[in-house]
Amino acid sequence: MPELTPSTELFLLLLILALGLGFDFINGFHDTANAIATVVATRVLSPGRAVLMAGVLNFVGALSGTAVATTVGKGIIPPELSTQTLVISALVAAIVWNLVTWYFGLPSSSSHALIFGIIGAAVSQHGLGVIILPGLQLTTFGIVYSPLVAFIFGYAFMLALYWGLRNVSYRLVNRFFGRAQILSSAYMAFSHGGNDGQKTMGIIALSIYAFHGNTGPFVIDTWVKVVCALAIALGTATGGWRIIRTMGMRITALKPVNGFAAETSAATVIEIATRFGIPISTTHAISGAILGVGSTRRLSAVRWGIAGRIVTAWVLTIPGCFVLGYGTATLLRVLGVHP
Numbered sequence: 001m002p003e004l005t006p007s008t009e010l011f012l013l014l015l016i017l018a019l020g021l022g023f024d025f026i027n028g029f030h031d032t033a034n035a036i037a038t039v040v041a042t043r044v045l046s047p048g049r050a051v052l053m054a055g056v057l058n059f060v061g062a063l064s065g066t067a068v069a070t071t072v073g074k075g076i077i078p079p080e081l082s083t084q085t086l087v088i089s090a091l092v093a094a095i096v097w098n099l100v101t102w103y104f105g106l107p108s109s110s111s112h113a114l115i116f117g118i119i120g121a122a123v124s125q126h127g128l129g130v131i132i133l134p135g136l137q138l139t140t141f142g143i144v145y146s147p148l149v150a151f152i153f154g155y156a157f158m159l160a161l162y163w164g165l166r167n168v169s170y171r172l173v174n175r176f177f178g179r180a181q182i183l184s185s186a187y188m189a190f191s192h193g194g195n196d197g198q199k200t201m202g203i204i205a206l207s208i209y210a211f212h213g214n215t216g217p218f219v220i221d222t223w224v225k226v227v228c229a230l231a232i233a234l235g236t237a238t239g240g241w242r243i244i245r246t247m248g249m250r251i252t253a254l255k256p257v258n259g260f261a262a263e264t265s266a267a268t269v270i271e272i273a274t275r276f277g278i279p280i281s282t283t284h285a286i287s288g289a290i291l292g293v294g295s296t297r298r299l300s301a302v303r304w305g306i307a308g309r310i311v312t313a314w315v316l317t318i319p320g321c322f323v324l325g326y327g328t329a330t331l332l333r334v335l336g337v338h339p
Contacts, residue, residue: 009211012084016207019091021231024200026098027110028058028235036185044181044256053182055237057189062197062229064190066220067277072202073218075135075277076115077122079206080214085332086121087207093117093324101313108313109281113321114199115139120325124333142280143318146269147288154265154292161261162296177256184263189236191270192282197232199279201225258293265289284314 036050045053073079094114101108122130165173205220266282266289273280 009084012088013207013211016084016087016091017204019088019095020200020204020207021227023091023095023098023110023114024197024228024231025235025238026095026102027196027200028055028232029102029238036189044178044259045185050185051237053186054189054192055233057186058193058197058236059229059233061190061193062201062232063225064194065274066198066201066225068195068274068279069198069202069205069220069225070218071135071138071277071279072115072118072199073206073209073220074202075138076118076132077126077130077135078132079209079218081122081126081130082206082210082214083125084207084210086118086125086329087203087210089121089124089325089328089332090114090117090203092328093120093321096324097317097321101317108317109143109283111196111199111279111281112139112143112314112317114203115279116318116321117325118203120322120327121329122325123322124326124329138278142273142278143284143314146273146280147284147314150266150269150285150288151292151295153269154262154289155296156292157265158258158261158293158296161257165257173257174255177260181256181260181263184260184267188263188267188270188286191267191274193229193232193236195270195274195280196282197229198274200231201228204228262286262289262293265292281314 036045036047036054040047040050091114094110094117097108097113097117098110119131119136201220201224204224205218208221208224209216209218263286266286269285269289270280270282
């Protein structure tokens, strides 16, 4: 099969940039609920103000580091084996999956949609041996343990707050945490941008690396960081109202102190993972934290049927996006759009 011409390679790079920023934008409005569902549900902020705050802090958080971007760009598959069509296939898989789950109001993982789209496309082109096992293990660790850790953290933190505030009047607690929850929501928005905002940086950098012949150092340019941060911030600012309703109002009833505990717990788990370069799902983290906080009252306070639908979406993301990535890469190869 003939090599792609330079003009075709440039076209594919521009297409990837458009798809990547589109994915980042969709990621933003798909995951808006991660940052503001609780603060909206407890009526501490209006939806409009909460969304604006989340958008600004997503932008700031996305510029706070590159550890996760590096893991996505060169920790899942060897960057020297990347191709433009591999990256396109991964992005198409993730975008399709995000739109489907958004339509049904399910808070699935944009992060793992992208990563398993990459893996599916890479396996289609190079076989199973292409996967970097330590990188896959790091990602799998994030899938399995981040919701569990967030659940335990949320449960323990909420119990500690109940104990520490046992002699404080209900009215004073509501008033204080009504204000404090603005800070915890801001913290959640910042951490969301820091982890999710970097994933598209990594895949665009991977495409640029392939465009330059898979040679030289793998770097994430400043302009890539800025445009990706803008895309996820703008997406967040548009809001994902279906998922906000599921996350903030249908899993469990939340008061300001509960929202503060859930957001602080989830954001701390995400922030730690980000600094270690672990691409976890912010959706997993906030869902686990909300469930943990809700469970402190009584298990029946959590609507486990809704939680079960969320878990189902999580489980389906891995094979679903692998198949979408694999199928898209295979189709492009059959059509001859392949170096």
